[in-house]
Amino acid sequence: MVGLFYSSGISQQVPQDQAKAHLYYTAAAKLGHTRAQMAIGFRHHMGIATPKSCEKAGTYYRSVARKAIDWVNSGPPGGQHWVVEAYHISEEDGGIYGFRASATSSGANAVKVNPNSDANAAIDDVIEYLDLMSKKSDSKASLNLGRIYYEGQRGLERNFDLAKKYFLMVAHQYWKRDGTVIENPPSGLDRLAGKAATYLGRIYLRGEGVDPNFTKARYWIQRGIANGEPQAYYLQGLMYKHGLGVTQDSAIASDRFKYSAERLDYNPSQVEMGKIYLERGSEADVKSALHFFEHAALHNNLEAYYYLGELTYQGIGRDRACNLATHYFKRVAERVEPLTSAWSIANDAFEIGDIDTALVHYLVMAEQGWDAAQINMAYIIDSAKSWLKLPLATSPLPAPSPTFQNHNLAMVYWTRSSMQGNVDATVKVGDYYYYGIGHEKDMVQAGNWYSLAAEHSASAQALWNLGYMHENGMGLKQDFHLAKRYYDMALEVSPEAFLPVTVSLLRLRMRSAWNTMTHGPIHSIEDEPKTSQHKSIREWIKAFMADQPRYYEQYSENMFEETYHEEVAHEVYEESILDTMLLVSIIMLISALIYYRHQRQLDAQRRREANAQGQGQGQHPLNPNQQHAELAPGAGHNPANNPPFAAGFMQPGGQFQNWGAGGVGQ
Template sequence: KALQLIRYSAFQCDHVPALMQLGTMSLFNSHGFRRNLPTAMAAFERAAAHGDSTAQRYVGLLSATGLGTPGAQRDYARAIVYLSFAAVGGDTASQQALGYYHLTGIGVEKECNEASWHYARVAERAVDAFLDGPPTGRHLPSERVKLTTWSGGPYGWDASGPGNPRLSAYGNGKDILQFYRMQAEEGNALYEFQLGLALYWGMHNVTRNYLGAAKYFKRAAQRWDPNLSAEQSALSRSQIASAHATGYLGWMYWRGEGVAENVSTARSWFELGLERRDSRSMNGIAHMLDRGLGGLPADSERAFSLWSEAASRENTDAQAQLGVKLWQRGQFQQAAAWFAKAAQHDHPLALLYLGNMHRAGQGLPENCQMSIAFHKRVAELVDWAIDQPMHAAQEALRRGDLGTALVHYLFAGELGYESAQLNAAWILDQQWPIRSAEWRALAHVWDQTALALWNRAANQGNTDGRVKTGDYYYYGRGTGLRPPHGTLRGDTPDYERAAVYYRVAAETEHSSIGMWNLGYMYEHGLGVPTDYHLAHRMYGMALLTNPEAYLPIYMSLVA
């Protein structure tokens, strides 16, 4: 009955909220409503006609991905019109997509300055969202999951590059946590602190636990030995851990994480940490002094001094704050140096300022590409302003809703997320959704879509994407149009283009599979002239790059 009312309000009354609700339910398979892409497109088009910027974004993305177009063909001309209207209406995700399109020349001419303008606006909103939270900003979203990583990559554990393919990219977080816990229970301050860190930040297979983190930080902090000299404390790992624990406790009380928010208690912990020369405590007191918080009188000069010392002790937030203060004083080159240090650890504020400074030629060479690189990084890193599409995809995967995850990944791929492009391509490559009737109408374009996504990921430096793009050209997957009811693999191979991708992967990205593939092509004259010497050289390079690949390489050499 509720659905009937929503449909009536949407299509009979042109009620925009009802249209948006119906479109969202139809697109994302929510509230028990079965996915219906034509219904979603129709609802969003009606809402878009009323000027709703979110609806305009969805129409644009459905057109760009082909999910809402006849024959599932991508329509970038239409997509750009709708995304442009949405961006004018203040939709951040649409502006991010336009920035990516202008950067890469998708549907429009490549135009660095236009891309830079869009990315600068998105980065500013991203940092505003980052700072719109507890003191010093929100915690960054969790690491983007790459689906290929869970199975060791498209070719097995690290097989596309150098290294031991038997080693997982992730340790077992629960085993590490158990080891820390055993050592901590013996009264070891270092492991009490390490356990607190693991619980505070979380790790693979371990969710954040602020209450547990506070418990172990307190235990570590209490193990400070006041009888040791400053020189002895600086060399003692237990003393250093105890000092760092006081700084974390200060932050947790200030931010209300696992404990009741209490600025006075936070200040007490910071002052204790300051006595122990802890950089996090220095940074905390500097923030309080800069704004006159915690009962401290405002003292910008002392705050600057503390930020300077904390920054020299490699505190990332202090480096960013020091950069801001130097920038405000017109000391742009010194500011840029500190921003660069903080940017190495993905501090959003530092990334934003570096992008702005490169864009304006302020203390740094004017460089459009560098400006975009920094702004794109912060836009994708801090994505609360665009509803966190990667997070939404991961949540759908946890629910077992692969179709909704694919929709989110396809949309995020249009926004320029390399990990989303990789994940969507992998889902299509494995043909996971084929059992679902809702996707069968799109099956004839899966390979074309996957090829485009592998190629986009490759253009962002993803080695697996580079080799997979070569594979698609080698086997003729998605390289030309097929009738809607044709076979999934009926295109003509393009060995010359495959060789180009393998060569780049081999020579610039040190891919052992790229080397082996190129060697095979030289051996058999596929897309390149037959050259046994070059084939032997490529096989040898593959073996040197990844010794675990000895079996196929030796078989090739013997043959």
């Protein structure tokens, strides 16, 4: 706690002193204090009050990750299970800047649900609906209810009795009391029943809400295996691995894990296979272990992260990479919340309105490096929230005590969250410099932070801010053309920014037009250079043929092996050939039609010339009406005056001149 006081300055007894905070954190970490190890590891990782040191950060995070994995494996078969409590309070308001204005709730990241709804009310509504459908014998609804009660979530405690009830409902809809399957089961019920049976086996195997019963566990797990459920193979593998209700047999266990890992892509089984290969120790086995761990990590498996961290940290089976290993260890440490954090205590305090208690716990976890805690801490004490607070758009937060009303403290945690890649926090830091919150205004620094947030076009807010600063020459060079570019980019990133961008562009165009008319010194809006889209037929064919090799080169043999099954690869190749043949056929058809039209026009022209010669040999003079008809458009057109290839196209004054669009043939 002494390190916390010196780091945050919230105590009136000691001033803020990062050097002393670092000293006290280090002392506690060397004594084995888990949360102090995370705090000092984060400081070395980010270079807070000390030079960045991956080696030192990795050492501390590795120590915490080992404790975390030991704690996870100390639980019942399959490891400890807990409800994830970490979350961003700001997301309940649609993000730091509100709904559709924050990077997390706009553009590609736009949430699909109403941000004004309370999370607990939302899950209550889901449960009520699923329960109604379950009473109508909807097996899928019953299975989902069972999983919700079994897994639990923030605001909903686990309830094994209700989970078991709904799993049994699904099982009884598929199996009779004697164990045989009902006649003509509905399509898909076998899969749902297999999942329900596997969960029932898991409950009895782990003793969740009941006494452990390996006989019943084996009975239900075997049913899950009969219906091809991946988790059932994994659980049976655990029973044979540890001799739970069966004779211990590592060969059978390995067989179950391998089938589930390779055939069914079940990530806990992939981790078990990784462990088996790692224990063998040969170079080939280590590579196989890496393969399984990497696949499991794609599914966010905790143990896979730990083993990848160890192998990467020690340089076993791959090149040593300290930063990557530290990243893996940090993820493991932050995932095991019951061991390394006080998220449940902080969230409970926040829910009942005890803001100061919640802030103390968020502050401790923010020091440990949790991005969500840093955001929560800064968001609650932030005094620079939107001036326009619509009651329907955001939920009002209770004000903290004067102890926490500190601009500099908010700035610290906005900055640390930004260092971990939070885009909205980066924009917030820019706002603090722009408005001079807690220190002097600094437009140059504001522009730098906005540029950082806009680096990968992730924040429409940052892009709009840059456009505004360029428009008015605030910290950045005044340039109307650049301002328009940033406004346009903001709209591309987030269509929700249509109104502010449109108003800004209207004002900008008026200013740019006045600047141009008065020969002002500011760079006005210019048309972006455009490449010519017109190509001759020869150029088009040449470009088409040149692009074909590049198109096929992107599909290497390895890509087909990893991404496509053999049948799919043949389908892709065949479709490409068909596309090419279709294109060639269309070109040939168009060419034939043009040639046909050309020949018909030549024939018509010959007939007109023959008729004209025949009439010229006659002795009867033409009356005025006949003269008018002869001089009708196109009747006396001289083909000698046509430009080359003119016969292939419609001539001025032809009989098709009133068509709204061209046509082929006559």
